[in-house]
Amino acid sequence: xxxxxxxxxxxxxxxxVVLARxxxxxxxxxxxxxxRLVPRVLGYAARLLGDGAEAExxxxxxxxxxxxxxxxxxxxxxxxxxxxxxxxxxxxxxxLRARKRRPAAALDEAPEVPDGAKxxxxxxxxxxxxxxxxxxxxxxPERQRQAVVLxxxxxxxxxxxxxxxxxxxxxxESLTARAKRALTAxxxxxxxxxxxxxxx
Amino acid sequence: MTTGNDGMRRKDGQVEAGLDDLxxxxxxxxxxxxxxxMARVLADALAEQPRMAMQAPGPRLRGxxxxxxxxxxxxxxxxxxxxxxxxVAGLFLGLVQPVGLAGLDEAxxxxxxxxxxxxxxxxxxxxxx
Numbered sequence: 001x002x003x004x005x006x007x008x009x010x011x012x013x014x015x016x017v018v019l020a021r022x023x024x025x026x027x028x029x030x031x032x033x034x035x036r037l038v039p040r041v042l043g044y045a046a047r048l049l050g051d052g053a054e055a056e057x058x059x060x061x062x063x064x065x066x067x068x069x070x071x072x073x074x075x076x077x078x079x080x081x082x083x084x085x086x087x088x089x090x091x092x093x094x095x096l097r098a099r100k101r102r103p104a105a106a107l108d109e110a111p112e113v114p115d116g117a118k119x120x121x122x123x124x125x126x127x128x129x130x131x132x133x134x135x136x137x138x139x140x141p142e143r144q145r146q147a148v149v150l151x152x153x154x155x156x157x158x159x160x161x162x163x164x165x166x167x168x169x170x171x172x173e174s175l176t177a178r179a180k181r182a183l184t185a186x187x188x189x190x191x192x193x194x195x196x197x198x199x200x
Numbered sequence: 201m202t203t204g205n206d207g208m209r210r211k212d213g214q215v216e217a218g219l220d221d222l223x224x225x226x227x228x229x230x231x232x233x234x235x236x237x238m239a240r241v242l243a244d245a246l247a248e249q250p251r252m253a254m255q256a257p258g259p260r261l262r263g264x265x266x267x268x269x270x271x272x273x274x275x276x277x278x279x280x281x282x283x284x285x286x287x288v289a290g291l292f293l294g295l296v297q298p299v300g301l302a303g304l305d306e307a308x309x310x311x312x313x314x315x316x317x318x319x320x321x322x323x324x325x326x327x328x329x
Contacts, residue, residue, distance in 0.1 A: 023250060030245035038241055043230040056237050063241045067248035130229055133222045152223040184216045 007032060015080035016073075023070040030067075038063060040081070040154070041088055047149045048092040050138045058095065062087045078163075085154070085164040089146055096142060136186040140179055147172055148179035 010018050010032045018036075021029035041062050045055035065087055066080070137145050143165070150161045151172075161172045 025250060027246060030242060030249060034238060034242045034245060038233050038238060039230065042233050060237065060240055064244050067245050071250050126225060129222060130226060133226055153226050180219065183219055187219065
């Protein structure tokens with residue numbers, strides 16, 4: 001089958017089928033999986049870490065683990081995306097713990113999350129609103145942040161989040177509800193940055 | 201006092217409603233991975249790809265059928281048409297002897313050809329005894 005036709009057929013196939021093609025030595029499958037999965041993996045890692053460069057390292061490492069797991073992948077055992085989200089979650093947890101262990105001086109050198117330019121006039125740029133959201137996410141406890149990002153930004157269902165985080169569905173619901181309450185409380189203090197009407 | 205609490209609740213409600221808008225914006229604001237990252241990941245993929253399994257059967261993605269592969273093996277549709285024509289011509293010549301061939305044996309051999317001895321008999325060898 002010509003290569004472009006093969007890529008077209010593969011683009012419509014599930015992650016599991018394309019991964020099996022990769023394990024069988026098909027180079028087109030490597031390209032299709034890279035284009036399909038890296039944006040999701042990178043976006044999730046960036047939300048958990050709040051740092052683009054570190055998120056790139058995590059994305060590359062997670063994908064490397066997928067390539068190595070491919071030959072022994074058993075169809076039907078786990079979804080590729082669920083497995084990847086779990087790997088990214090664990091890699092980010094390791095990095096966040098390593099950050100906490102660093103000396104205080106090193107923490108000062110860490111890149112600052114944009115604080116949304118306090119006092120800026122109403123109707124501020126979208127980048128600042130995203131900065132305010134990221135700062136609020138960074139202030140959440142780790143498990144709450146994972147749950148709320150998977151649910152409301154990555155768009156996963158609660159059962160899949162439960163599989164990623166290795167907890168029950170009820171625990172997921174509790175974590176996301178608490179996370180939303182905490183985010184509301186944090187962002188209430190940054191109403192001006194978010195462009196909300198402050199009048200009584 | 202009650203007015204102050206109401207105002208606070210109204211503000212929280214506004215932020216809560218805005219939170220869903222922020223999530224929606226965050227979903228669409230996801231930046232594309234850099235070309236350098238994509239190249240690094242693809243290089244890892246190709247470096248780690250199992251080479252011994254190149255011939256291993258993976259799941260089929262609608263390849264050519266048996267007839268298409270047979271036609272390809274015989275040299276394509278043109279060659280197949282030529283083979284068919286030759287077969288029909290051979291059959292025709294076998295069933296209908298052309299008139300011109302009737303006198304050919306006499307012209308070449310000097311006598312009508314009725315039998316041909318492909319294996320000589322042993323009578324000639326026994327005559328001397």
